[in-house]
Structure formats: C-alpha cells, structure tokens
Amino acid sequence: MTLDLGFLHPTYPASEGTGASHSATRIVAEVAARGHDVTVYCRETPGDDATAPAGATLRSLDRSGYPYHTGQQFDRALRDVRADLAAHDVVHSYVMNALPVLGDLARETDTATVLTLNAYGAVCPKNDLRYMDREPCTSNGLAKCTACALATSPGHDEYGAPYRAASRLGYLDLVRRGERVADAVDAYHALSGHIEATYGEFGFPTERFAVVPNLLDERFDRPHESGFEPPYDLLYVGSLDEHKGVDRLVPALARLNADSDDDYRLTVVGDGGLRSDVEARAADAGLADAVTCTGWMANDDLPGVFARHDCFLYPGRWDEPFGRVFLEALGTGTPVVATDVGSVADIVGAGGRVVEGGVDALAAGVRDLADDGFERASRAARERVDDYRPATVVPQFIALYERARERARRW
Numbered sequence: 001m002t003l004d005l006g007f008l009h010p011t012y013p014a015s016e017g018t019g020a021s022h023s024a025t026r027i028v029a030e031v032a033a034r035g036h037d038v039t040v041y042c043r044e045t046p047g048d049d050a051t052a053p054a055g056a057t058l059r060s061l062d063r064s065g066y067p068y069h070t071g072q073q074f075d076r077a078l079r080d081v082r083a084d085l086a087a088h089d090v091v092h093s094y095v096m097n098a099l100p101v102l103g104d105l106a107r108e109t110d111t112a113t114v115l116t117l118n119a120y121g122a123v124c125p126k127n128d129l130r131y132m133d134r135e136p137c138t139s140n141g142l143a144k145c146t147a148c149a150l151a152t153s154p155g156h157d158e159y160g161a162p163y164r165a166a167s168r169l170g171y172l173d174l175v176r177r178g179e180r181v182a183d184a185v186d187a188y189h190a191l192s193g194h195i196e197a198t199y200g201e202f203g204f205p206t207e208r209f210a211v212v213p214n215l216l217d218e219r220f221d222r223p224h225e226s227g228f229e230p231p232y233d234l235l236y237v238g239s240l241d242e243h244k245g246v247d248r249l250v251p252a253l254a255r256l257n258a259d260s261d262d263d264y265r266l267t268v269v270g271d272g273g274l275r276s277d278v279e280a281r282a283a284d285a286g287l288a289d290a291v292t293c294t295g296w297m298a299n300d301d302l303p304g305v306f307a308r309h310d311c312f313l314y315p316g317r318w319d320e321p322f323g324r325v326f327l328e329a330l331g332t333g334t335p336v337v338a339t340d341v342g343s344v345a346d347i348v349g350a351g352g353r354v355v356e357g358g359v360d361a362l363a364a365g366v367r368d369l370a371d372d373g374f375e376r377a378s379r380a381a382r383e384r385v386d387d388y389r390p391a392t393v394v395p396q397f398i399a400l401y402e403r404a405r406e407r408a409r410r411w
Contacts, residue, residue: 103181
C-alpha cells in the first residue's frame with residue numbers, strides 16, 4: 001500500500017545542517033524510493049542547492065514575522081498549513097518542538113502522527129537534560145527550567161547570554177505546551193532504548209514507542225585509508241559545546257603524548273561556543289602544532305576525513321541519544337574511543353572502546369586500542385554497520401507508520 005506522508009524536516013534536503021538534518025533527508029529519500037508519496041515541509045527556506053529526493057516534493061513554510069523565535073515561528077507556520085497536514089495519511093516530524101502541533105492534529109483529525117525523539121528537546125529547553133550544565137536532570141518544571149536556562153546562558157562564543165536565555169525560554173513554552181498533548185500523538189520514533197527509557201521517566205506513553213536507529217549514510221561506507229602507524233591521528237567531529245565534553249580533548253591528547261612512546265595528533269572538526277577554549281588549551285599545553293581546528297566542514301568532505309584518521313575520540317558528558325558520528329566512524333573503519341554515555345556502547349560494540357570516566361579513561365582507552373591493534377577494531381567497525389543499512393532500517397519506519405495509522409483509525 002502506498003502511503004501519503006507529510007514529513008516535517010529540521011531544515012531542508014541537501015542542506016548542510018546538523019546531523020538531524022542529514023538523518024531526516026536519508027529517511028525522506030529512502031521512503032520515497034520505495035514508492036511512497038512524500039511531501040517535505042521545510043523549516044528553512046530551501047537554498048539553491050536544494051533538490052527534492054526522487055519521488056518527494058518540497059514545500060517551504062512561512063516563518064516570517066513575530067514572534068522572532070525559530071521554534072515559535074515554526075509552530076505558527078505549521079498551524080497555518082494545518083488543513084494541508086490533515087490531508088496526509090501520516091505526518092512525521094523530525095523536529096521535536098512540533099509536538100504541540102502534532103498533539104492537536106492527532107486530537108482533532110484522523111491523520112496519523114509520528115514524532116522523532118532524537119535528543120531531549122521535548123522535555124528540556126536546552127535539549128541536553130543537564131541541570132546547570134553539571135549533572136543529569138531527571139525532572140522538569142517552570143521554575144527549575146527557567147533558573148537553569150538563565151544560569152547557563154553566558155559563556156558562549158557564538159551567542160550572547162541575553163539571546164540564549166530568550167531562545168531557551170521560548171523553547172520552554174513549547175516544551176510545556178507539548179507535554180500537555182503528548183499522550184495524543186499516535187507513535188513515537190526513539191533513536192535508542194536509552195531515549196525511550198528517558199522519556200518514559202518523564203511520563204511519555206512508551207507503549208507507543210518504536211526504537212529505530214539512524215540510517216548509515218552510504219557516503220561513509222568506504223574503505224579505511226590510514227596506515228595505523230605513528231604518529232597516530234585522532235579525530236573529533238561535532239559541536240564544540242560543554243555537553244559534548246570538548247574541554248577534555250586537549251588534556252586527553254596531552255596525557256597520551258606524556259605517557260606513550262608514540263606521538264599523537266588531534267583534528268577537531270566543527271564550530272561552537274568552546275572553540276576558543278580548545279585552541280587556548282592547546283596553546284597552554286604546548287600542543288598548538290599537534291592540534292588542528294578546522295571549523296565547520298561540508299558533509300561531502302567528511303567521509304575522507306574519517307577514513308584518513310586512526311581513531312575517532314568522543315569525550316561527551318550528556319547521555320548521547322544516537323550520534324550519527326559513530327556510524328560515520330564505523331562505516332569508514334575508524335575505531336572509536338568514547339565515554340560511556342547514553343546509547344554509545346550499544347552502537348560501537350567491538351568497533352572500539354567505551355570508557356567510564358574522563359581524561360585519564362579516554363587516554364587509557366586509546367592506548368589500549370593501540371596496544372591491541374587499531375586494525376582489529378577497524379575490521380569489527382566495518383562489520384558493525386550492517387545493522388544500520390537502509391535495507392534493515394527502512395522497513396522499520398514503514399511498520400511504524402502503519403501502527404500509527406491503525407491507532408489513528410481506532411481513535
């Protein structure tokens with residue numbers, strides 16, 4: 001049976017956005033390739049590089065005017081096209097802040113609704129569930145979230161404290177409105193069992209959850225290219241923010257070079273609020289020549305970057321939902337050393353080491369991997385990605401849509 005799917009995209013297909021944008025585009029392309037009708041509602045105006053995947057149609061949303069807040073504008077834009085959304089068999093949002101609209105749509109129409117939970121934005125205005133940027137958060141509320149949002153807004157390279165505080169308070173409003181209608185949504189797509197369990201603790205209806213992992217981007221399905229010989233090249237790819245633990249990167253590199261006979265170098269790909277901190281730490285440690293910060297890099301260039309490095313190093317603090325970067329490393333045969341947060345251990349498997357602790361544990365994990373032979377972990381990494389290929393994952397999405405339709409028809 002052919003489905004008529006309305007898909008709410010975090011940016012637009014072909015955009016150089018976040019990992020969520022690339023993941024959303026992969027779903028759209030694979031579902032459309034199987035003969036289903038897909039209309040993509042784009043949160044950002046498609047640029048000149050935008051081309052609809054074969055079988056899909058792009059539609060821009062009008063997010064102009066008051067309120068001057070990305071999430072609030074998106075909410076209003078979706079309500080403006082509510083009648084069009086209601087005409088689809090299924091509406092699937094890859095934007096968590098669309099929960100208030102999806103809940104209302106589910107209550108008022110027989111259109112099936114599906115929400116992807118790829119982080120914590122449906123319960124946390126900071127999207128990371130880290131209270132005061134210090135510890136995991138297990139509950140939310142107006143006073144608690146307001147205090148946390150305001151207290152943690154300063155200290156960012158890219159945005160000032162007033163801007164970040166106002167943005168987070170706007171998302172707090174969407175969180176609170178979304179929680180009131182969360183029980184109406186027909187199905188939830190959780191990227192991992194950890195995400196499912198976390199949202200269950202916040203009262204979401206986990207009996208309607210389906211755990212479906214990220215899809216492997218086939219551009220990263222390629223042979224490894226480094227020779228696994230010293231000096232060893234470590235790689236970090238991602239946002240340069242506190243919850244990603246990037247302040248641990250340079251100290252871990254310093255520990256490795258101090259305790260090992262072999263030399264290690266580090267490439268940091270990405271931008272964010274702590275880039276200047278990473279560069280300052282490298283200079284202070286006398287490692288400026290061993291650390292390269294590239295800034296933002298186009299996604300098409302990343303497969304080669306992964307393949308040419310000996311190890312992907314992830315020092316995160318937050319409970320990682322399901323980072324695409326792990327699949328990208330595994331697909332290129334690049335072993336992973338990561339902190340044991342969220343679902344990381346389930347993803348990495350024998351393709352690397354997952355460690356408990358901070359700087360010392362990360363350095364020890366890299367040394368252990370080197371002593372055991374990077375090549376062995378590289379082979380295991382390539383085998384690990386079979387579970388994330390489209391032929392395995394896409395049927396799980398189609399089954400999820402069908403379950404959502406069954407519930408919508410019953411209610």
